[in-house]
Amino acid sequence: GRRGTGFGRRAVLATVPVAVAALVGAAAPTGTGTTGAAGAGDPYFPLSGNGGYHVRHYDLTLRYRSGGRLTGTAVLTARATQQLSRFDLDLKGLTVDGVTVDRTAATAVERSGQELVVTPRHVLRAGRDFTVTVRYHGTPKPVTDPDGSADGWIPTDDGAFVANEPQGAMTWFPGNAHPKDKSSYDFTITVPKGRTAVANGVLLGQRTAGGETTFRWRETQPMAAYLATATIGTFQVHRYTTRDGVQVYDAVDPREAEAAAPVLAKLPSVLEWESKLFGPYPFTSAGSIVDHADVGYALETQTRPLYDSAPGILTLVHESAHQWYGDSVSPTSWKDIWLNEGFATYAEWLYSEQHGGASAQKTFDGLYARPAGDGLWAYPPGDPGSGENIFGAPVYDRGAMALHELRKAVGDPAFFRILRAWATAHRHGHGTTAQFVRLAEQESGKRLDSLFHTWLFTKGKPNRP
Numbered sequence: 216g217r218r219g220t221g222f223g224r225r226a227v228l229a230t231v232p233v234a235v236a237a238l239v240g241a242a243a244p245t246g247t248g249t250t251g252a253a254g255a256g257d258p259y260f261p262l263s264g265n266g267g268y269h270v271r272h273y274d275l276t277l278r279y280r281s282g283g284r285l286t287g288t289a290v291l292t293a294r295a296t297q298q299l300s301r302f303d304l305d306l307k308g309l310t311v312d313g314v315t316v317d318r319t320a321a322t323a324v325e326r327s328g329q330e331l332v333v334t335p336r337h338v339l340r341a342g343r344d345f346t347v348t349v350r351y352h353g354t355p356k357p358v359t360d361p362d363g364s365a366d367g368w369i370p371t372d373d374g375a376f377v378a379n380e381p382q383g384a385m386t387w388f389p390g391n392a393h394p395k396d397k398s399s400y401d402f403t404i405t406v407p408k409g410r411t412a413v414a415n416g417v418l419l420g421q422r423t424a425g426g427e428t429t430f431r432w433r434e435t436q437p438m439a440a441y442l443a444t445a446t447i448g449t450f451q452v453h454r455y456t457t458r459d460g461v462q463v464y465d466a467v468d469p470r471e472a473e474a475a476a477p478v479l480a481k482l483p484s485v486l487e488w489e490s491k492l493f494g495p496y497p498f499t500s501a502g503s504i505v506d507h508a509d510v511g512y513a514l515e516t517q518t519r520p521l522y523d524s525a526p527g528i529l530t531l532v533h534e535s536a537h538q539w540y541g542d543s544v545s546p547t548s549w550k551d552i553w554l555n556e557g558f559a560t561y562a563e564w565l566y567s568e569q570h571g572g573a574s575a576q577k578t579f580d581g582l583y584a585r586p587a588g589d590g591l592w593a594y595p596p597g598d599p600g601s602g603e604n605i606f607g608a609p610v611y612d613r614g615a616m617a618l619h620e621l622r623k624a625v626g627d628p629a630f631f632r633i634l635r636a637w638a639t640a641h642r643h644g645h646g647t648t649a650q651f652v653r654l655a656e657q658e659s660g661k662r663l664d665s666l667f668h669t670w671l672f673t674k675g676k677p678n679r680p
């Protein structure tokens with residue numbers, strides 16, 4: 216039902232050329248070429264993101280009170296990519312108290328499912344910069360994903376575990392929440408004294424007054440909304456700078472501290488090892504957030520991965536590898552998710568291989584031995600089919616198997632050149648599977664279409680390589 220015809224109709228209207236839109240535009244109240252689309256056009260999450268504008272910067276000011284209530288002010292600095300008489304923001308739940316566009320109250324503000332529909336007082340010209348300010352409050356709740364998992368603002372016994380992949384950003388701030396739209400972020404988060412609020416990037420400062428502490432965080436590198444966090448809890452904090460000058464901030468729930476310490480201590484050496492394989496670390500800050508929550512997954516939140524309990528070393532390696540593959544080079548569509556998960560999983564195989572564990576070939580062989588009916592072969596990683604499948608074994612494990620097949624076909628020197636070239640060519644941007652295939656062919660000088668066709672796009676268990 217999520218791919219209903221309604222979306223198709225809106226998408227078509229949203230692509231009316233600006234010249235035509237100008238003719239029909241302002242006269243019609245809704246559904247014209249000057250109405251920003253309700254989604255970014257993602258086949259699996261059609262309402263994620265919005266059409267008609269790019270958010271350059273988010274300035275989020277949040278106050279969290281014990282008990283879970285949140286008040287927020289989001290100031291978005293955006294640029295219109297088409298003429299806009301109306302545009303949408305993604306926001307689910309919460310109460311909106313006011314919306315201004317360029318400091319003028321919006322003419323109309325409507326809620327429609329996960330869309331916050333804003334009609335500014337004046338039509339915005341294509342190419343124009345504008346600011347949107349949304350004041351809101353409420354008790355945020357996570358969203359349930361098609362696979363049954365929860366994401367977004369997930370309350371814990373001492374705060375919140377905030378993990379937005381793929382669609383949770385809209386549970387705590389209004390925005391253009393599709394990985395296609397990347398932005399810089401400022402966070403000012405006030406929490407009861409004794410709690411810590413951890414977001415992305417560098418800590419600009421913290422101040423306690425009147426029984427509350429305010430944390431100011433800044434991420435200047437482009438970040439997809441699904442990688443933003445504002446995790447709150449009672450944390451032990453450890454800060455240091457690596458010998459490469461990366462500022463590290465670790466926040467650990469005391470209940471996880473003992474188990475987490477030896478693994479978190481390896482972060483600098485893991486980042487150094489990954490930098491040798493993948494190229495320079497893409498960000499200026501790093502760290503870990505180790506919470507004590509029953510969420511069931513970790514997330515590669517930009518610069519500072521988030522764990523629901525003390526991670527094992529391979530999980531740390533996986534989330535760290537995502538900083539290159541997923542965070543710096545983001546998927547253009549959720550369909551391309553193997554570019555995140557296949558790569559991060561293959562990083563685990565490489566880590567084992569180079570640190571006294573199983574060779575990547577051995578890991579591959581173990582997986583290949585699984586019978587044809589196994590879930591691993593349920594769908595191809597390059598075309599998972601729906602949002603329900605984006606975090607399944609075919610994406611992670613068969614995605615890594617595809618990379619291993621590539622490595623065998625081109626040899627180690629070309630393979631590692633490809634990994635680095637991919638991170639360099641799309642640094643702080645996006646990539647698609649088609650672009651990866653082209654880049655692999657260019658770097659190796661080999662035709663690889665049938666290899667990728669077999670491993671990424673063919674249903675069922677591929678024949679023995």
Ligand code: ARG
Pocket residue numbers: 360364365366380381512513514515533534556606
């Ligand atoms: N990208 C995360 C990882 O490192 C998984 C996120 C899962 N999200 C979810 N809503 N189930 O593998």
Ligand code: ZN
Pocket residue numbers: 533537555556559
């Ligand atoms: Zn992952």
